[in-house]
Amino acid sequence: MLKIKDLTVRYKKKIGIKNxxxxxxxxxxxxxxxxxxxxxxxxxxxxxxxxxxxxxxSYKGMSYTSPKEALEVKKQIGYMPQGIGLVLYDTLxxxxxxxxxxxxRDITIDAEFLEYKQNLLKMSGLERFLQRKxxxxxxxxMQKLSLICTILHRPSLLILxxxxxxVDPLSRIEFWEILKHNSQNYGAISIVSTAYMNEASKMDxxxxxxxxxxIAIGTTVELLKEIEPFVYEKTVQKFPNxxxxxxxxxxxxKLDIPHQTPILESLFFINSLKxxxxxxxxxxxxxxxxKNTNKITIKANKITKRFGKFIANESVDMELxxxxxxxxxxxxxxxxxxxxxxxxxxxxxxxxxxxxxNKKITxxxxxxxxxxxxxxxxxxxxxxxxxxxRENMLFFALMHKISRKKAKELIGEYADExxxxxxxxxxxxxxxxxxxxxxxxxxxxxxxxxxxxxxxxTSGVDAIARxxxxxxxxxxxxxxxxSILITTHYMSEAEFCDRVVLLKDGKKxxxxxxxxxxEEFPNAHDFEEIFLEYYR
Amino acid sequence: xxxxxxxxxFVKELxxxxxxxxxFMPYLVPLLIVVLFGYGIKMQVTGVRVLILDNDHSKIxxxxxxxxxxxxxxxxxxxxxxxxxxxxxxxxxxxxxxxxIPSSFEKNILKGTQSEIGVFVDASFPxxxxxxxxxxxxxxxxxxxxxxxKSSQMIQLNNRNLFNQSLRDEEMIVPGLIGLVLLVxxxxxxxxxxxxxxxxxxxxxxxxxxxxxxxxLIAKLxxxxxxxxxxxxxxxxxxxxxxxxxxxxNFFLYWISSELYILVALGFGLLVSIVVSSQIVAIVVTLMLxxxxxxxxxxxxxxxxxxxxxxxxxxxxxxxxxYNHIIYDTFLVGQGFDxxxxxxxxxxxxxxxxxxxxxxxxxxxxxI
Numbered sequence: 067m068l069k070i071k072d073l074t075v076r077y078k079k080k081i082g083i084k085n086x087x088x089x090x091x092x093x094x095x096x097x098x099x100x101x102x103x104x105x106x107x108x109x110x111x112x113x114x115x116x117x118x119x120x121x122x123x124s125y126k127g128m129s130y131t132s133p134k135e136a137l138e139v140k141k142q143i144g145y146m147p148q149g150i151g152l153v154l155y156d157t158l159x160x161x162x163x164x165x166x167x168x169x170x171r172d173i174t175i176d177a178e179f180l181e182y183k184q185n186l187l188k189m190s191g192l193e194r195f196l197q198r199k200x201x202x203x204x205x206x207x208m209q210k211l212s213l214i215c216t217i218l219h220r221p222s223l224l225i226l227x228x229x230x231x232x233v234d235p236l237s238r239i240e241f242w243e244i245l246k247h248n249s250q251n252y253g254a255i256s257i258v259s260t261a262y263m264n265e266a267s268k269m270d271x272x273x274x275x276x277x278x279x280x281i282a283i284g285t286t287v288e289l290l291k292e293i294e295p296f297v298y299e300k301t302v303q304k305f306p307n308x309x310x311x312x313x314x315x316x317x318x319x320k321l322d323i324p325h326q327t328p329i330l331e332s333l334f335f336i337n338s339l340k341x342x343x344x345x346x347x348x349x350x351x352x353x354x355x356x357k358n359t360n361k362i363t364i365k366a367n368k369i370t371k372r373f374g375k376f377i378a379n380e381s382v383d384m385e386l387x388x389x390x391x392x393x394x395x396x397x398x399x400x401x402x403x404x405x406x407x408x409x410x411x412x413x414x415x416x417x418x419x420x421x422x423x424n425k426k427i428t429x430x431x432x433x434x435x436x437x438x439x440x441x442x443x444x445x446x447x448x449x450x451x452x453x454x455x456r457e458n459m460l461f462f463a464l465m466h467k468i469s470r471k472k473a474k475e476l477i478g479e480y481a482d483e484x485x486x487x488x489x490x491x492x493x494x495x496x497x498x499x500x501x502x503x504x505x506x507x508x509x510x511x512x513x514x515x516x517x518x519x520x521x522x523x524t525s526g527v528d529a530i531a532r533x534x535x536x537x538x539x540x541x542x543x544x545x546x547x548x549s550i551l552i553t554t555h556y557m558s559e560a561e562f563c564d565r566v567v568l569l570k571d572g573k574k575x576x577x578x579x580x581x582x583x584x585e586e587f588p589n590a591h592d593f594e595e596i597f598l599e600y601y602r
Numbered sequence: 603x604x605x606x607x608x609x610x611x612f613v614k615e616l617x618x619x620x621x622x623x624x625x626f627m628p629y630l631v632p633l634l635i636v637v638l639f640g641y642g643i644k645m646q647v648t649g650v651r652v653l654i655l656d657n658d659h660s661k662i663x664x665x666x667x668x669x670x671x672x673x674x675x676x677x678x679x680x681x682x683x684x685x686x687x688x689x690x691x692x693x694x695x696x697x698x699x700x701x702x703i704p705s706s707f708e709k710n711i712l713k714g715t716q717s718e719i720g721v722f723v724d725a726s727f728p729x730x731x732x733x734x735x736x737x738x739x740x741x742x743x744x745x746x747x748x749x750x751x752k753s754s755q756m757i758q759l760n761n762r763n764l765f766n767q768s769l770r771d772e773e774m775i776v777p778g779l780i781g782l783v784l785l786v787x788x789x790x791x792x793x794x795x796x797x798x799x800x801x802x803x804x805x806x807x808x809x810x811x812x813x814x815x816x817x818x819l820i821a822k823l824x825x826x827x828x829x830x831x832x833x834x835x836x837x838x839x840x841x842x843x844x845x846x847x848x849x850x851x852n853f854f855l856y857w858i859s860s861e862l863y864i865l866v867a868l869g870f871g872l873l874v875s876i877v878v879s880s881q882i883v884a885i886v887v888t889l890m891l892x893x894x895x896x897x898x899x900x901x902x903x904x905x906x907x908x909x910x911x912x913x914x915x916x917x918x919x920x921x922x923x924x925y926n927h928i929i930y931d932t933f934l935v936g937q938g939f940d941x942x943x944x945x946x947x948x949x950x951x952x953x954x955x956x957x958x959x960x961x962x963x964x965x966x967x968x969x970i
Contacts, residue, residue, distance in 0.1 A: 116809040116969050133969035137812055145810035152803035157621035158614065169610030170813050199621075 067092050068113075068223060068255055072121035075108040082108025084278050085121075090255050095245070097266050098259035099330075100275030101528030102499055106259040107148055107227055109275075113257065114145040114225045125223055144221030148228045148259075151208035153215065156201030160192055163200060163215055171219035186214045189244050205398035206237025213241060217248055224248070224256040231261050232525070232555060234397025235594055236601050242268055263330040263529070264558065264594065274333055276528075281337050290328050293336045297328040309339055311533040334529045348504070348534060349483050350541045353514065360424040361388055363517050363549040364409060369418035371404050371572075378404040380572045381418065386517070386549045391539060393563035394553040395597065400569040402553040406519050409551070410442055423516065438466060441515035443506045443523050449494045455505055456490040459512065466513040473512070480508035484538070500531030507538070518542070520552040524559065536562045557594035566593075568600055575600055603820075607813050611821030615795060619829070628791055628830045632783035632837060640776050640845055650734050653688055653697045654680045660708035666745050670701070675737045689722060698724045699734055711751060776845045777933045778902030780837050781926040784860060785867045786892045788830040792871025793884035795822055800879040808968065815966045819959070823868045830867075834860040841933075851932030855939060855948075859932075862951040863925040867892075869958020876965045900926045921954045 068090040075082035083105035090096055098106040111117035115136025122131050125143075130136040146153065154163060164183060173179060187193045190210040200208060209229055217224060226245075230238045246268075249256050258269070266272050266286050274282045274289070282289055298315045301323055308317035314326050316335045364386035371379040379401045386392055394402045407413040409420065411433045420427045422436050449458050456477060463473035481487040484504040489497055494505070503523055510518060524532045536559065539550055552563070560566050561580060568576040576583075583596050590596045619625040652670060656663050670678040679697075681688075691697040702720035704710075710717035721738055723731045799805040808818050834857060841847050871888055878884045899917040909917055917923050924947035931937055931944055939945065 111970060114810050116806065118969060133809075133967070137814070137968070140810060140812045143810065145806065147803060147806045147810075149803055153806050155614065155618055155804055156802075157618045162614070162617065166610050166614050167807075169606050170807065170811055172604060172606060172812075 067126065069124045070113065070121070071123070073109060073112055073123065074120040075105075075112050075117060076120070081105075081278050083112070083275075083280075086273075086280050088273065088280070088283065090257070092255065093249055093253045094270045095249055095256045095258065095268070097269030097272040098257060098275060099261075099263070099266055099272050100259075100334075101261060101531075104275040104528070105278040106275050108278075110145075110225050110227045110257065110259060111147075114143055115140055116145070139223075141219075142222045144216040144219065144224045146212050146216045146226045146229055148231075150205045150232055151200060151203070151212060153212050154200040154208060157199055159197050159199050160203075160211060161196040163211060164218065167215040167218045173219050182220070183218065186217070186244065189247065190214055190240060204237075206233045206241075209233050210237060210241055210244070213244055217244075217254075220252055220254075222252070222254050224254050226256065226258045228259050228261060230265065232398060234400075234555075234601070235557060235598055236397065238265075239598070262556070264592070266330050274337070276334060276337050277341075282333060286330065289333055290330070293328050293332055294325065296336050296339070297326050297332055298323040299326045307339065309335055311335055311530065311537070331529045331533070338530055348485055348538055350538060350545050351479070351483060352545045354547075362386070362421075363388060363423055364551065365421040366405075366409065367419040367421075369405070369408060369420060370416050371401075371408055371413065372416050377572050379408070379569075382569070382572075382574050384567055384574070384577070386551055388516075388549055389543050389547045390565065391543055391550040391552065391563045393560050393566045394551060394569065395555075395557070395560055395566055396569035397601065398555075401572040402569055403521055404572075405569070406521050406551065406553060410440065410519060438513050439516045441510035441513070441518045443503075443510045443518075443520045449502070449506065449509070451493065451495050454491050454493060455486065455497075458494065459505070459509055462509045463512050468513065476512055477508075480511065484508050498531075499527045500535075503527050503531065503535060504538075507535075511542075516548050518548055518550045520550065522553055522555065524554060524556060532556075532559075557597050558592060560593040560597075568597070570601060603814075603817060607817045608821040608824065611818070612825045615822065615825035616829075619825075624791075624794075625829070628787045628826075628833060629836065631790075632787050632833055633840065635783045635786070636776065636779045636837060636840055637844070639779050639782075648675050649677045650675055650698045650737065651696070652676045652678050652699045652701060653691060654678060655683065655685065655688055655700065655702045656680060657705040658703050658707040662708040662711060662745070662749065663703045665748070666703065666741070669741050669745055673737070673741060676741075685720070692722060692724050699738070701738065711749065714751070775902060776841050776847055777929045778900050778926055780841065780860075781863070781900055781902070781922055781929055782893070782896040783837065784830070784833060784863055784925075785870070785896050785922060786889070787833065788826055788864050788867040789871040789874070789892050790885060790888045791826045791830065792823065792868050793874040793878070793888045794871075794881055795826065796872065796875035797878055797881050797884040800875075801881050809970070815963055815968065819872065819963060819966065823872070823959075826868060826871075827864060830864055831861060834864075847933055849933055850936030852936075852938035853932070855928065855944065856932040859925060859928045859948050859951060862948065862955055863921070865955035866921050866925075866951055866958060869955055869962060872962040873958060873965075876962060895920050896922050899923060901930075902926065921951060924948075924950050 070086055070088040073086040074084055086109055088096075098109065100106055108117065112119035113123055115130060115133045118132060122129055124130070125139055128139050130139060158166065168175065187196075190213070192207065192211060192214070195203065195207065200211060203211065213226070213229060216226070230241055233241065245256060245258070248254055260266070269286070271283065271285050272289065273280050296316055296318060298317060298321050300310060300313050301315045305317055305319070305321060307319060308315060308321070310316075312331070314328075314332065315321070315323065316332065316339055318339055362385055364384065366382060366384045368381040368383060369379055370377070370381055382401075382405060394405065396402050404413060408415050409422075411427075411430065423439055425432060425436065427433060450461070453461065459477045459480075460470075460473055463476060464470065468476065477490070481490055484507065486501050486505050486508075489501055489505070494502055506523070524535060527535065539552070540562070542548060543550060554560075563580065565577070565579050566583065567574060578586075583593070584590065587596050587599055590599070616625075654667055654670060656667060667678070667680055670676045685700075685702060688697070688700040688702075692700060700720070700722045704717055704719070707717050719742065721735060723734050799808070838856070842849060870892060874888050874891065875884055878887055895916070899913070899920045900922040901917070927947050928944055931941065937944060
């Protein structure tokens with residue numbers, strides 16, 4: 067049905083995707099899996115006929131080699147580009163969107179269409195919000211509306227670029243229900259890219275992407291079976307050509323250790339091993355920081371934040387202890403970022419009390435002395451794009467009143483420990499996200515903080531870098547006894563935290579150790595299921 | 603070409619403009635420009651410090667002096683000094699102008715022979731100086747009428763400045779402002795509406811559907827065209843009633859040329875939006891491309907015939923000049939369709955509109 071032959075996308079300076087070959091059959095759901103910048107979007111844009119490419123794509127006998135030739139095929143294609151609510155007009159209501167898309171797609175409006183439309187609205191739960199403007203919908207609802215608009219003309223080829231990234235798990239489930247329904251009832255081909263490994267189980271076949279190439283194509287069962295011989299139980303022993311991340315050790319050579327069942331992420335780890343594209347071993351040096359401070363580093367008592375009528379945080383209590391990693395989890399707009407910003411003093415607190423390192427915070431002056439004890443890595447890595455990595459680090463060090471000589475020593479030290487020495491004279495924007503993430507962490511650690519706040523530091527970062535980043539955080543906790551407060555939208559990462567605080571609509575709905583969560587829901591397979599129990 | 607697609611975009615654009623309050627922009631900005639500039643740029647000169655050197659001391663020369671004294675434009679003094687001393691005063695900027703009445707002034711006039719009045723004007727501001735010369739011309743004309751003589755026989759002016767016929771600024775500036783705002787506001791709105799889709803990502807709805815480039819452009823442009831066309835009438839009334847301008851020409855010519863001109867302006871915005879992809883850059887670039895040339899090369903501040911080579915060519919390449927010519931004609935002259943130059947300029951405007959649209963269409967790609 068859909069045949070992709072030698073698809074290559076070239077940009078001015080780099081290659082988007084190299085020689086992709088793929089055949090997809092009617093009704094199949096294909097998953098494009100990989101981290102940011104590995105070529106998924108390039109491939110999808112090319113298939114959707116909105117990007118110049120080399121090679122040949124043919125669908126239902128119509129073939130095209132350029133966007134221009136794809137005009138006829140586009141009638142059958144539904145394409146949803148990457149980005150939440152990207153194709154929606156903020157000022158238009160839900161029902162106006164449906165009218166607009168029906169018109170530009172030239173859909174015949176008959177009883178059958180109206181029924182189809184009604185059904186979509188019902189499944190997505192948007193029925194009640196027909197008169198609401200798109201700009202006022204939540205991220206999850208926006209994505210569901212985008213999907214409905216994209217499949218309104220019943221495309222037989224559906225292309226969705228990371229439709230669920232950043233969307234809360236509940237909306238994600240509904241999203242997949244609509245999608246499954248569409249492919250089962252209308253036999254549409256769906257190509258869906260995702261950064262969530264666990265969504266791979268929803269696909270008929272997956273294509274794994276790494277460094278602009280498709281590294282493997284097949285069903286998840288097939289692919290996992292292939293790598294079984296390389297996956298071993300976790301070991302502390304060092305072997306050449308091996309890698310230990312998370313709960314397993316991977317080696318291409320036979321080891322004398324019992325095997326372990328691979329997980330999807332293992333596919334990427336093995337691929338890195340095969341291509342010798344391993345990250346340098348990272349470590350954190352031991353430091354004794356302010357031994358005499360209190361056990362409790364952050365104590366928030368009924369903190370509330372309002373934006374006009376909207377309550378972003380309502381009476382949230384929380385404690386953070388020395389040597390503890392606490393994960394702040396919640397759907398989009400649950401108030402995670404707002405909470406972190408209040409703790410850092412980036413947003414004023416409307417009511418409630420906050421103590422940092424046993425000192426009650428009442429004014430900006432109280433914070434001034436504490437600034438040197440807190441480190442922060444923001445959602446988008448607040449680095450200056452027009453300064454090199456070294457200049458950025460020097461700038462932040464000097465801001466913290468570290469002497470120039472000492473700063474240079476520190477920069478060298480962290481560059482070696484966190485493995486970014488070779489990138490010191492590059493501009494941040496030209497670096498892979500994983501490098502940016504580690505260097506942002508180094509910036510936040512320059513002044514030896516006791517509390518470290520991280521706002522979604524792992525989003526968009528590839529599987530190995532993500533795993534290694536968590537290993538780093540664990541090491542930081544142990545070797546420096548610091549407290550870490552971290553937000554993430556990867557539910558699977560909750561497992562790496564000591565304790566998880568769940569937020570919903572600005573309120574705290576749970577605050578427990580990971581083990582306690584599993585005791586409460588013994589049937590849960592992973593944390594996402596626990597999360598959903600709380601959110602339902 | 604599917605009408606339904608065009609209608610969908612048309613309606614969407616209007617809703618969007620209305621809800622984002624941007625719908626007021628095409629009316630407020632032009633009004634603001636016309637009113638502020640119309641009142642603000644005054645080339646009218648009053649209180650010219652004129653020094654009269656009377657070498658005749660006759661009845662007619664005294665009548666002439668009293669005419670200067672009774673004019674609100676002049677601040678007259680009569681002194682008995684030499685020409686050189688008078689010129690010194692201009693150099694020191696204590697006088698703006700010297701008028702020298704020759705010794706046999708009255709005798710020559712009564713004999714009907716020519717006489718020469720020396721006029722020295724401070725020309726540090728060319729437009730101001732030519733206005734001042736005009737004033738003197740007016741006074742002398744007035745005097746000549748009293749004595750039933752043709753003024754051209756009577757005087758000669760010692761003057762190298764431009765000849766500016768108008769005594770009222772509004773008539774010079776305001777019609778040109780219509781040419782400016784009808785260019786600026788549709789161009790900005792067009793650049794904004796297309797770059798907005800690019801910036802937000804909604805342009806993908808066009809990229810990924812079978813909507814053709816022509817459909818997309820016509821849909822987008824027709825919404826803005828409809829909105830800004832209303833300005834043709836609003837501005838007409840503002841100019842007539844607020845600035846008391848005469849309207850001597852053909853209203854249909856005014857209307858049709860303005861519509862064509864708006865199409866040219868849409869083309870400007872379209873070309874900008876094809877190159878840039880963010881709204882803020884679109885605004886800045888469009889402003890630069892429209893306001894500055896709209897002022898400088900429109901003939902509003904400086905007659906195009908007096909421009910030097912490069913400026914003369916630029917002015918002719920830029921469509922503003924053609925529209926302004928028609929506008930000045932409809933308001934002040936009134937030759938209308940009888941003037942073949944008006945017809946030529948009208949067809950040039952249509953040509954520009956078509957050219958911009960097709961260039962825009964050619965470069966508008968349905969891909970990233």
